Amino acid sequence: xxxxxxxxxxxxxxxxxxxxxxxxxxxxxxxxxxxxxxxxxxxxxxxxxxxxxxxxxxxxxxxxxxxxxxxxxxxxxxxxxxxxxxxxxxxxxxxxxxxxxxx
Amino acid sequence: xxxxxxxxxxxxxxxxxxxxxxxxxxxxxxxxxxxxxxxxxxxxxxxxxxxxxxxxxxxxxxxxxxxxxxxxxxxxxxxxxxxxxxxxxxxxxxxxxxxxxxxxxxxxxxxxxxxxxxxxxxxxxxxxxxxxxxxxxxxxxxxxxxxxxxxxxxxxxxxxxxxxxxxxxxxxxxxxxxxxxxxxxxxxxxxxxxxxxxxxxxxxxxxxxxxxxxxxxxxxxxxxxxxxxxxxxxxxxxxxxxxxxxxxxxxxxxxxxxxxxxxxxxxxxxxxxxxxxxxxxxxxxxxxxxxxxxxxxxxxxxxxxxxxxxxxxxxxxxxxxxxxxxxxxxxxxxx
Numbered sequence: 001x002x003x004x005x006x007x008x009x010x011x012x013x014x015x016x017x018x019x020x021x022x023x024x025x026x027x028x029x030x031x032x033x034x035x036x037x038x039x040x041x042x043x044x045x046x047x048x049x050x051x052x053x054x055x056x057x058x059x060x061x062x063x064x065x066x067x068x069x070x071x072x073x074x075x076x077x078x079x080x081x082x083x084x085x086x087x088x089x090x091x092x093x094x095x096x097x098x099x100x101x102x103x
Numbered sequence: 104x105x106x107x108x109x110x111x112x113x114x115x116x117x118x119x120x121x122x123x124x125x126x127x128x129x130x131x132x133x134x135x136x137x138x139x140x141x142x143x144x145x146x147x148x149x150x151x152x153x154x155x156x157x158x159x160x161x162x163x164x165x166x167x168x169x170x171x172x173x174x175x176x177x178x179x180x181x182x183x184x185x186x187x188x189x190x191x192x193x194x195x196x197x198x199x200x201x202x203x204x205x206x207x208x209x210x211x212x213x214x215x216x217x218x219x220x221x222x223x224x225x226x227x228x229x230x231x232x233x234x235x236x237x238x239x240x241x242x243x244x245x246x247x248x249x250x251x252x253x254x255x256x257x258x259x260x261x262x263x264x265x266x267x268x269x270x271x272x273x274x275x276x277x278x279x280x281x282x283x284x285x286x287x288x289x290x291x292x293x294x295x296x297x298x299x300x301x302x303x304x305x306x307x308x309x310x311x312x313x314x315x316x317x318x319x320x321x322x323x324x325x326x327x328x329x330x331x332x333x334x335x336x337x338x339x340x341x342x343x344x345x346x347x348x349x350x351x352x353x354x355x356x357x358x359x360x361x362x363x364x365x366x367x368x369x370x371x372x373x374x375x376x377x378x379x380x381x382x383x384x385x386x387x388x389x390x391x392x393x394x395x396x397x398x399x400x401x402x403x404x405x406x407x408x409x410x411x412x413x414x415x416x417x418x419x420x421x422x423x424x425x426x427x428x429x430x431x432x433x434x435x436x437x438x
Contacts, residue, residue: 004259004297005304011260 027053029074053099064093076100109158110351112151113358117164128286128370131164137361141171150386152182155351162189176206192234200244214250216261249276259304266312278323281422299418306420332413345394373431
């Protein structure tokens with residue numbers, strides 16, 4: 001007989017669906033209309049009660065202040081890393097953010 | 104002493120039961136006839152109240168089959184105690200419910216997962232259907248009720264279903280109790296109590312379920328995180344002298360078994376820690392003698408168990424009562 005936890009995880013995989021970019025925006029407390037491009041994301045942790053989201057996003061530098069300010073208001077955000085780049089003018093901000101459980 | 108919110112006396116008036124469940128800690132069944140006289144229990148309840156106990160909790164066997172259960176419940180309530188009854192639910196007909204309605208604070212009905220799992224554990228193909236058929240009557244009786252789910256090595260995946268079933272049926276409480284390999288369970292289900300991994304999953308699942316039903320159905324898990332233990336040592340270990348303190352402050356739950364044996368914490372707890380038999384002395388008399396020697400032994404057991412259980416570990420969720428029992432058995436064998 002299989003462990004209950006093995007069956008639990010198998011059930012979660014069957015029931016689960018991939019998170020969409022909108023799901024990630026919602027998890028990061030960003031408005032759906034925020035001008036931001038989500039490049040990549042990883043939901044982590046099982047069961048979903050322990051979900052942690054790591055996302056890499058891009059936004060024009062003129063939006064950086066409002067986006068970071070929005071992220072900083074969320075109690076679940078535990079990591080923000082910002083890299084400004086762009087050739088010839090550094091006009092793109094790449095933000096890596098990790099949101100903890102509950103998002 | 105014991106990590107419960109109330110001082111509880113757990114009374115098992117009979118080992119008679121309509122079922123022969125695989126996980127039964129008291130090895131109860133239809134053929135069993137161990138039963139305590141009502142007069143003895145009426146006195147024990149009054150004595151327990153005087154010793155500080157606040158809750159009379161009736162289990163078995165199937166306590167509904169004990170003819171004087173209504174009288175015991177009334178008596179406990181008349182003594183200012185709260186009451187709980189644990190039942191497999193199959194025999195809760197109108198007549199029996201009417202007899203106890205108004206005297207029960209919580210009726211706890213056993214539920215061991217999806218119907219197939221429930222029936223396997225109950226060793227009866229009709230156990231789930233019959234139990235479910237009684238729920239309408241239970242709701243009509245007005246008795247607040249909940250469900251008790253026995254967590255095993257194999258069923259944490261059924262918690263979600265069981266909680267939803269409990270909520271949809273109108274339960275106010277969903278209690279998750281880990282299987283303890285005592286009584287029949289020790290022989291029939293060896294190795295089926297949840298290990299550290301399954302306990303950790305049970306802990307996480309129960310937290311998730313608690314959030315889902317917050318404010319609508321209470322979710323209780325009878326497991327503890329070792330960090331919580333470290334932060335609240337005083338709830339697990341009592342370093343004070345027994346003195347003239349009420350017995351309830353020293354031991355909760357206190358268990359009265361169908362043989363009359365009075366023991367701390369759980370059914371079948373090793374004899375070395377027991378207070379004695381109700382057939383030989385009343386609770387105050389047993390307590391008086393036990394305070395002189397038994398208390399020290401129990402204190403030491405709790406300290407040893409705590410030091411072991413509360414140590415930081417990779418998988419930190421455990422069953423305190425089970426740990427106590429194992430340490431007590433080890434100490435008894437070693438003595």
